[in-house]
Amino acid sequence: MPETVLVTGGAGFIGSHTCVELLAHGYEVVVVDNHVNSSPRALERIAKTAGRPLTAAYDTDVRDRGALAEVFAAHRVDAVIHFAAHKAVGDSVARPVEYYDTNVGGTCALLSVMHEHDVRRLVFSSSCSVYGDAQNVPLTEHSPVAPTNPYARTKLMCERILADVCAHLTDMKVLALRYFNPVGAHPDGLLGEDPHGVPDNVMPYVAQVAVGRRERLSVFGDDYPTPDGTGVRDYIHVMDVAEGHRVAVEHLDDDTGMRVFNLGTGTGTSVLELVAAFAEASGRDIPYRVVDRRPGDVAELVADASAVAAAWNWTTARDLAAMCRDAWRFQELNPRGYAR
Ligand SMILES: NC(=O)c1ccc[n+]([C@@H]2O[C@H](COP(=O)([O-])OP(=O)(O)OC[C@H]3O[C@@H](n4cnc5c(N)ncnc54)[C@H](O)[C@@H]3O)[C@@H](O)[C@H]2O)c1
Numbered sequence: 001m002p003e004t005v006l007v008t009g010g011a012g013f014i015g016s017h018t019c020v021e022l023l024a025h026g027y028e029v030v031v032v033d034n035h036v037n038s039s040p041r042a043l044e045r046i047a048k049t050a051g052r053p054l055t056a057a058y059d060t061d062v063r064d065r066g067a068l069a070e071v072f073a074a075h076r077v078d079a080v081i082h083f084a085a086h087k088a089v090g091d092s093v094a095r096p097v098e099y100y101d102t103n104v105g106g107t108c109a110l111l112s113v114m115h116e117h118d119v120r121r122l123v124f125s126s127s128c129s130v131y132g133d134a135q136n137v138p139l140t141e142h143s144p145v146a147p148t149n150p151y152a153r154t155k156l157m158c159e160r161i162l163a164d165v166c167a168h169l170t171d172m173k174v175l176a177l178r179y180f181n182p183v184g185a186h187p188d189g190l191l192g193e194d195p196h197g198v199p200d201n202v203m204p205y206v207a208q209v210a211v212g213r214r215e216r217l218s219v220f221g222d223d224y225p226t227p228d229g230t231g232v233r234d235y236i237h238v239m240d241v242a243e244g245h246r247v248a249v250e251h252l253d254d255d256t257g258m259r260v261f262n263l264g265t266g267t268g269t270s271v272l273e274l275v276a277a278f279a280e281a282s283g284r285d286i287p288y289r290v291v292d293r294r295p296g297d298v299a300e301l302v303a304d305a306s307a308v309a310a311a312w313n314w315t316t317a318r319d320l321a322a323m324c325r326d327a328w329r330f331q332e333l334n335p336r337g338y339a340r
Contacts, residue, residue: 192330264303
């Protein structure tokens, strides 16, 4: 019997690519998404890209325990990947209650319904933002955590809740993955990053500038203590993130309890380096202007990716040029994203 994986937030950027990866490896995939930051059209494209349909998709809010319980009653769920969350740092400063409600409240609702249905295997979307304003990079899973904004605090809170749940339910198996900066798109050009409204992340913004949808990029600060003064991040191809989740599901049974892993490449890239790489991949100019730092942003976040490599014998495979090429292909083929 193939395993059934329930993917919350499965229509979103990382979720949609992970669904394709799971379908390609024979899993049955059930999606729960309320489309607050995604299009239902992504679901059709998942099936097209994977060449296989999703088992089911529900337009459901993860905070709605009753509706979630019906989903668990309808499917024999073997594992859950929990992506559904709000994710924009700046927005979280402006709307903290919504972030705690969805990210922490949604996780609690999910955990209680999983518990009621005896589902004990979970992969959780955490974030490198839990490390805060890191003093020493690369960051290992043992580096101090000190989140600097409400979004990052919701992720750390969820990790702590999960650790407490694992301490109580000793057969629970949880992998919390702290992603660094997922970018890029599926190479077939059908799936990519299409956030509602103004993109909060740099890569989709750059892509929208390149395609002429936005005038110019705002670079938030060039006075950070980094080689060119702009923020340095560890960009990771979304296909590597997707693959990492499939491999994580395969490794859930390695141990019981709560385990935390970084998901990054170990390579740092500044905003200006990213802009140059994208201009090269797209053949387009990327006009930009430097503006003030953004509240909650930090200078440098780069992963020590060795723990995952040692535990799963798995590493990322795609470089910055591939990330830019694939993000550009999606943007060029879908100038208005999933909107027709
Ligand atoms: N993209 C990044 O840079 C990044 C980095 C680190 C961690 N993460 C985490 O990874 C996860 C996925 O991120 P993404 O980039 O794919 O974001 P995304 O916004 O594209 O996907 C999130 C999905 O969850 C859905 N969703 C939100 N609230 C929901 C709710 N209450 N009920 C049901 N569905 C809901 C949205 O509609 C969306 O489809 C998030 O938890 C995010 O915090 C993302």
